[in-house]
Amino acid sequence: MKEQLSALIDCELEANDRDRLLGQLGVDGDLRQDWHDWHLVGDVMQEHPLLSPDFMKRFSERLAAEPIVMVPVKRRSLLRRALVPLSAAASVAFVSVVGWQAYYGASRGNAVPAVALAQQTQGLDDEGARIQGYLAAHRHDSGNPFAGREFMQASFDPSQAK
Amino acid sequence: MRIPSVWLLAGGVLLSSASLLAAGPATSAPLSAAEANQLVQRVANAPRLVSYQGVYVHQYGDRFETVRVVHIADGDKDIERRETLDGPPLELMRDGDRVGLFLPDEAYPTSIDRRMMSKLFPRAWPEQAQQLLSGYVVRRTGHARVAGVATDIYEFEPRDRFRFPHRYWIHPETGLMLKSMMLGVRSEPIELFTFSQIQIGGNIDRKLLKPSHPLRTVPLENGDGDALRVQDPEWEVHAMPPGFRLVKAKRSMWGKGRPVTHHLYSDGLVTVSVFIEPKQRSMAPSLSQQGGMSFFSRPLGNYVLTVVGEVPAEAVQLISNAYVLRETDTAQ
Numbered sequence: 084m085k086e087q088l089s090a091l092i093d094c095e096l097e098a099n100d101r102d103r104l105l106g107q108l109g110v111d112g113d114l115r116q117d118w119h120d121w122h123l124v125g126d127v128m129q130e131h132p133l134l135s136p137d138f139m140k141r142f143s144e145r146l147a148a149e150p151i152v153m154v155p156v157k158r159r160s161l162l163r164r165a166l167v168p169l170s171a172a173a174s175v176a177f178v179s180v181v182g183w184q185a186y187y188g189a190s191r192g193n194a195v196p197a198v199a200l201a202q203q204t205q206g207l208d209d210e211g212a213r214i215q216g217y218l219a220a221h222r223h224d225s226g227n228p229f230a231g232r233e234f235m236q237a238s239f240d241p242s243q244a245k
Numbered sequence: 246m247r248i249p250s251v252w253l254l255a256g257g258v259l260l261s262s263a264s265l266l267a268a269g270p271a272t273s274a275p276l277s278a279a280e281a282n283q284l285v286q287r288v289a290n291a292p293r294l295v296s297y298q299g300v301y302v303h304q305y306g307d308r309f310e311t312v313r314v315v316h317i318a319d320g321d322k323d324i325e326r327r328e329t330l331d332g333p334p335l336e337l338m339r340d341g342d343r344v345g346l347f348l349p350d351e352a353y354p355t356s357i358d359r360r361m362m363s364k365l366f367p368r369a370w371p372e373q374a375q376q377l378l379s380g381y382v383v384r385r386t387g388h389a390r391v392a393g394v395a396t397d398i399y400e401f402e403p404r405d406r407f408r409f410p411h412r413y414w415i416h417p418e419t420g421l422m423l424k425s426m427m428l429g430v431r432s433e434p435i436e437l438f439t440f441s442q443i444q445i446g447g448n449i450d451r452k453l454l455k456p457s458h459p460l461r462t463v464p465l466e467n468g469d470g471d472a473l474r475v476q477d478p479e480w481e482v483h484a485m486p487p488g489f490r491l492v493k494a495k496r497s498m499w500g501k502g503r504p505v506t507h508h509l510y511s512d513g514l515v516t517v518s519v520f521i522e523p524k525q526r527s528m529a530p531s532l533s534q535q536g537g538m539s540f541f542s543r544p545l546g547n548y549v550l551t552v553v554g555e556v557p558a559e560a561v562q563l564i565s566n567a568y569v570l571r572e573t574d575t576a577q
Binding site for chain 2: 213214216217218220221
């Protein structure tokens, strides 16, 4: 199913499979989450500006309010159908492989679902030390000197933590 | 049937007020603007005007800390002392605007932010109600006892997706906050402050104010907010989530040759930090969340922009996107 989802994102799916998968997306919440996550990761990797958080909600609301216009289906030209999937496949496939590694490899060794919790690092790697430094500075200027003892004891100079 | 009821009782004791709340009315009408305003003023002023002493517990993620706090308000005197009761000893003493600290040697800050001093539990709310209320709807949802004292429960429900809900237990006679909880997107508790023992008013033993460690005086520093906003030719800041205001801006050196600009934003309850520094090597954007803390780092031209705060992931992304590179040709 995951392979098919990836193929769908790359527009590589045959019409039959595509319709079946789209139907599945309509009823399977987990699959929909995967779909959403993969696109999110793709966007982050490609440095697309992230859409405002409630974009989908507002989009759905507006879409629901749109009148439905019935028109005869036009067949797309064979050439177009052949070319579009190729270019899309090339870009997204690259991003989804490299993207996953770069996106998570930096902070975690193991892959976790997108936007899942990145646990506090036990062995402080570079990224962990970097995050820790920002957290300490943030806490220092915004928080309670008693809040989070380890932040107090952490050096506020992350360059030393490296 | 006895065992379940015992467990129920145990659960009830553990989650005392949470379970009481659940049993209360599911929705109550929001406070009117005037009522909410009055509530915020009262609760913001109470910790300064009321004498109290007690022990509170602070829980954040899997961390847990117990602190004794004594506050004496007597005419124009305003003295407080705090010390941790578990783990390494930390101590804080404040007499008006003078602050003394006892901390592990390497942890002494060169100064303490005035804003931060005004945020120590149970001083959690700003005196300016308007900013706070632009981000949250306030409801009174029930009653519960905290440390043996009857309180009213107020729910602060975010008006948008850029902040977390909060719940407060307020002593109705004085307006003193006895418990506060920040909840996550699934209403799970993220951060909790609660008194486990408290004396409000009455005769407070002055001996409790005597420091148990040698204290070092640390100067208070003002956050100058918008006046301090760093004007940089290379980037500019567009729309922030509603209610978030710049409370502090500063530039400092982190190690050698690493100048970091730090902008601190607050909506009155929570804070978000923005760090801008020169990009030292290529990096990919990264987004992570841990407890109630969100973190988003991305390249911005020749800089790295990092946003950290006690807000949902949507908020750090939105704030990050508010920082944009200036068009180079606008200089003409």
